[in-house]
Amino acid sequence: MSLSYTVKESLSGFTRTKLSTAISIITIGISLVLLGVFAVISINTSRFIEMLRAKVELEAFLQEPISRDQINTLINRVKAVNGVDSLIYISKDEAAKIFKDEFGEDIKKVLDFNPLPPSFKIYIKPEFRTTTAVDGIYRELVALRGIDQIIYRKELLELIDRRTNTINNVTLGLGLLISLSAILLVSNTIRLAIYAKRKLIRTMELVGATWTFIRLPFLIEGMVQGVVGGMIAAGVLYVVLEYAARLVASDFSAYIHMPSVFYAVVVATGLVLGLLGAIISIVRFMRVAT
Amino acid sequence: MIQFSNVTAAFDGHNVLEDVSVQINPGEFVFVVGQTGSGKSTLLRLMYMDVMPEKGAVIVGKYNSQTIQTNEKPYLRRTLGIVFQDFRLMEDRSVYENVAFTLHVTGTPRKEIKKSVLRALADVGLSHQRNKMALELSGGEQQRVVIARALVNDPLFLLADEPTGNLDPTTSWDILQLLKAINTRGTAIIMATHNHELVKRMNARVIEIRDGKLIEVKDF
Numbered sequence: 001m002s003l004s005y006t007v008k009e010s011l012s013g014f015t016r017t018k019l020s021t022a023i024s025i026i027t028i029g030i031s032l033v034l035l036g037v038f039a040v041i042s043i044n045t046s047r048f049i050e051m052l053r054a055k056v057e058l059e060a061f062l063q064e065p066i067s068r069d070q071i072n073t074l075i076n077r078v079k080a081v082n083g084v085d086s087l088i089y090i091s092k093d094e095a096a097k098i099f100k101d102e103f104g105e106d107i108k109k110v111l112d113f114n115p116l117p118p119s120f121k122i123y124i125k126p127e128f129r130t131t132t133a134v135d136g137i138y139r140e141l142v143a144l145r146g147i148d149q150i151i152y153r154k155e156l157l158e159l160i161d162r163r164t165n166t167i168n169n170v171t172l173g174l175g176l177l178i179s180l181s182a183i184l185l186v187s188n189t190i191r192l193a194i195y196a197k198r199k200l201i202r203t204m205e206l207v208g209a210t211w212t213f214i215r216l217p218f219l220i221e222g223m224v225q226g227v228v229g230g231m232i233a234a235g236v237l238y239v240v241l242e243y244a245a246r247l248v249a250s251d252f253s254a255y256i257h258m259p260s261v262f263y264a265v266v267v268a269t270g271l272v273l274g275l276l277g278a279i280i281s282i283v284r285f286m287r288v289a290t
Numbered sequence: 291m292i293q294f295s296n297v298t299a300a301f302d303g304h305n306v307l308e309d310v311s312v313q314i315n316p317g318e319f320v321f322v323v324g325q326t327g328s329g330k331s332t333l334l335r336l337m338y339m340d341v342m343p344e345k346g347a348v349i350v351g352k353y354n355s356q357t358i359q360t361n362e363k364p365y366l367r368r369t370l371g372i373v374f375q376d377f378r379l380m381e382d383r384s385v386y387e388n389v390a391f392t393l394h395v396t397g398t399p400r401k402e403i404k405k406s407v408l409r410a411l412a413d414v415g416l417s418h419q420r421n422k423m424a425l426e427l428s429g430g431e432q433q434r435v436v437i438a439r440a441l442v443n444d445p446l447f448l449l450a451d452e453p454t455g456n457l458d459p460t461t462s463w464d465i466l467q468l469l470k471a472i473n474t475r476g477t478a479i480i481m482a483t484h485n486h487e488l489v490k491r492m493n494a495r496v497i498e499i500r501d502g503k504l505i506e507v508k509d510f
Contacts, residue, residue: 005394206340
């Protein structure tokens with residue numbers, strides 16, 4: 001098979017069916033801009049959610065009286081629990097100091113003794129920061145001898161889990177919808193190209209062209225349309241996001257600014273959409289057209 | 291060699307050809323005659339396996355309709371040259387490009403393509419018209435381009451389906467003479483036609499299709 005001839009045939013759509021090719025490229029471009037904006041929102045939502053999840057920590061209060069050796073043993077046991085990342089030990093004196101910092105009064109002077117128990121601040125590994133996983137860790141910890149009570153912001157975690165699911169479902173649904181529209185529009189353009197070339201395709205079949213030789217140009221045409229649409233979308237997104245990043249405070253601009261790999265993914269997505277559109281057309285319409 | 295063994299071909303449940311057996315050897319010139327709709331085109335389409343038999347077997351060279359795979363059909367067709375009544379020329383390409391198309395399709399190297407196309411155009415007397423667009427030519431000239439396209443890959447058999455159907459009597463005779471010349475160089479010609487005048491003027495084998503049956507006509 002002559003590769004140069006196949007490539008030449010593939011690109012002929014740009015001159016022979018200018019309008020439908022342009023519409024297809026613009027459609028892919030618009031779809032990818034929308035997908036890109038969604039991706040930026042989705043990426044930043046994930047970052048924000050992760051930031052909230054990182055704030056979830058367990059506070060374990062220890063039974064009294066408790067010796068230093070018992071505390072050290074307990075630290076090792078807590079660290080051994082699956083999902084625990086690290087912990088900080090807060091002694092009775094440190095607890096009193098924190099109280100003073102927060103309320104401005106020395107609790108030892110008010111009550112003549114320190115009622116605050118020693119405690120651990122327990123941090124969770126990122127992959128365990130869900131309601132179910134933290135609940136499991138809570139149950140293991142609370143069963144340890146020496147631990148009196150554990151508190152954590154269960155409601156916050158439950159709220160995050162619920163909202164994350166909703167956000168993920170909406171993002172996925174809209175992303176799929178936009179991708180599907182783009183694929184169908186590319187598919188339609190390729191279908192028109194197949195229809196325009198139906199006599200040529202038939203002649204090719206009869207003079208001995210192979211299955212690949214006939215179909216490859218349409219696949220390449222779809223991919224090229226996708227890549228061009230992707231490049232346009234990447235350009236538009238770059239200009240819009242960089243402009244938006246300049247308008248907001250520098251703390252937020254880091255969230256809007258996207259790495260170059262993001263733009264590469266936009267172009268690659270265009271290629272995949274174009275290819276899928278072409279495959280659908282070839283499978284559905286090639287036999288009918290010939 | 292092309293061989294039909296007890297071939298039945300049907301469209302929409304109606305048998306077009308019934309229990310047909312025939313053999314066509316390399317180098318022969320064969321007319322296939324019969325009324326419109328009698329099955330002449332079907333007979334040719336069976337040869338390049340665009341239509342597959344309901345019963346029996348069609349054998350073309352090393353290819354057998356009972357065993358051929360879909361991906362082998364292009365290679366069968368490369369051993370044949372096909373001339374269509376409606377020309378099937380590509381309107382947006384030159385005469386040269388139309389003829390070269392067959393070789394591009396079959397992956398022939400560019401250098402070889404140029405040599406073969408110029409030779410085929412010389413054979414049909416159109417060397418001087420090679421850069422014209424196909425539609426700028428007369429009907430007879432367009433049919434010559436189609437014949438050049440069918441000839442360019444040196445087929446053993448040239449199948450011509452009503453090649454003179456759209457042409458005036460003089461041009462038709464010229465085309466027939468051209469096919470005859472090609473035949474004398476060794477390529478077998480199988481020509482479907484309902485032009486009895488042309489058939490009568492040639493001394494060639496005649497097969498008639500009547501009521502789905504094939505009849506060898508001795509004195510046409």
